[in-house]
Amino acid sequence: MPYDSAATRSRLLDAAYDEFSARGLAGARVDRIAAEARANKQAIYAYFGSKDGLFDAMLAVRMSSLADAAPFTPDDLPAYAGALFDALQDNPDILRLTQWAWLERAEVTPAEVESHHSKAQAIAAASATALTETQAMDIFILVLSLCTAWTTTAPALQAVGDPNPTTRQATHRAAVIAATAAVVGALSA
Structure with missing residues (x-):
């Protein structure tokens, strides 16, 4: 079989x-990644240069899929907040990955700075x-915070016996959209 x-x-x-997503950058092991991928460990270094390079490439791919x-x-931030909330519920490991990056790295990447900067410019223009x-x-930061709050607090609600987590999630989603509309209205007034 030819190599692909x-x-x-x-x-x-x-x-x-x-x-x-399970272990963070420090806890991850290239041996486990290579074994899971059915690849030689050297392929990681050939394609990505280092474990950090692999982390950055993987995070970029996942953030791109989240953006899709x-x-x-920017002209309808409440709708964006609802869509982002849904995407994070469908892909909770993406949030876990960004939390690992924030915990394990002192600085943000130039790509993150540019992404946030361009979004702020688009909001201002719209x-x-x-x-x-x-x-x-x-x-923008408030919208991100509203969308990520459910993912970080839902396990605690379930632990204390939330009687209907599905209904509670829908209620929280509606609150995220309403709060985003209120924030946009208050800061745009």
Whole structure:
């Protein structure tokens, strides 16, 4: 069977997703990733340069898929908040990965800075009032916080015996959308 480098790279990224989301950057082991991907450990270094490079590549791929699942709509942030909330519920490991990155790395990457900066600029441009980029960034950060809060608090609600987690999740989603609309309205006034 001929060697397929694209397939090997893809398997490594998938295995890295599982390993890094479960154990973080420090706890992940390239031996486990290579074994899970049915690849030689040296392939990780050949394709990605290092374990950190693999983490960065895997996170970029997953964040891109999140962006596809929840396209950014600066002119309708409540709809974006609902879509992002849904995408995070469908892919909770993405949030876990970003939390690992925040815990294990002191600085944000240039790509993260650019992503947040461009979103703030788009929010400011789409605003009916003259929002500053700082106000637009505040709105964006609040939307992210609202969308991620459920994923981090839902296990505690389930632990204390939330009688209907599905209904509670739908109620929380509606609250995220309403709160986003209120934040946009308050900061845009």
